[in-house]
Amino acid sequence: MSRSTGLSTAPSRAGRSWWLLGLGVALLIAGVVSRFASSAPDGLERVAEDHGIAANAVEHHALLSYDGSSALVGLGIVLVLTSALSWAVRTRGR
């Protein structure tokens, strides 16, 4: 497998296809698979309920919900923030 990177830091075509595939899988999980997620309390919530801790929880107002398209907004924000961060700290030119 040969690819030319030259001076550009953009992924080559071979480099892009796996990336788009991965993004597609993440979108599928967030948009479709998540609809079949269990709504039962998770491990910590279950233990908190069983041991009388749950009532101590102080909930704050959610700006976005995991249902529908706002979950994809969250997904996009995570992608942009982490990509920018990893691009900024990376060792250049390797």
Added chain:
Amino acid sequence: MHVPDGFISAPWSLATGVVAAGAVALALRGARRELDDRTAPLAGLVATFVFAGQMVNFPVAAGTSGHLLGGTLAAVLVGPWTATLCLTVVLLVQALLFADGGLTALGTNITLMGVIGVWVGYAVFRLAARALPRPRARQRPVVPLAAGIGGFVSVPAAAAGFALLFAIGGSAPIALSTLMSAMVGVHLAIGLGEAVITALVVGSVLAVRPDLVHGARGLVSAPVLVTHGGTAR
């Protein structure tokens, strides 16, 4: 496993906040050694996948569910320092925008999932990768298998971290042994789900781009990539 506000006292929330801030500062330096032009794009993808994966709760017992923590998965794919950064971004977005995990509990959640989950999982992965039998012709399955074992252990480890923290700074007087056995017990079951997802995803990435998998360096021979600058591994 997102801890809400009100579970851990203010001083101990501050303490975990200091731990988390220190870990992120170290991770910003450590991630430099893990990320380069080739691997940086994978980091964004890994954080996105962890965020998506954490949305999918799977049932583990009657009336109880669990979800991917993703710390071990991220550590094996992009390295533990970068994994701590990935989990931090995920937990930050969840706390600020989705009210998933408290705001004062952000340091606690980063400590449990982004530090304990990542580093215990990665340490177990490295030990397992070394200990597992490795026939010369079939080296590849060792990496996803070891990643699954690391993922499995990371979940009760993070749960145990919560039990310890609650014992010293919790908002209700519960015996450590009671909370510890309850937390570790249910999270052993959730850890099985973590193991399966971690092994499957690591195996899938290895099948497509083995050269990008941090945890496979030195274990799986990578295809040689030829660039203008010479031969890169």
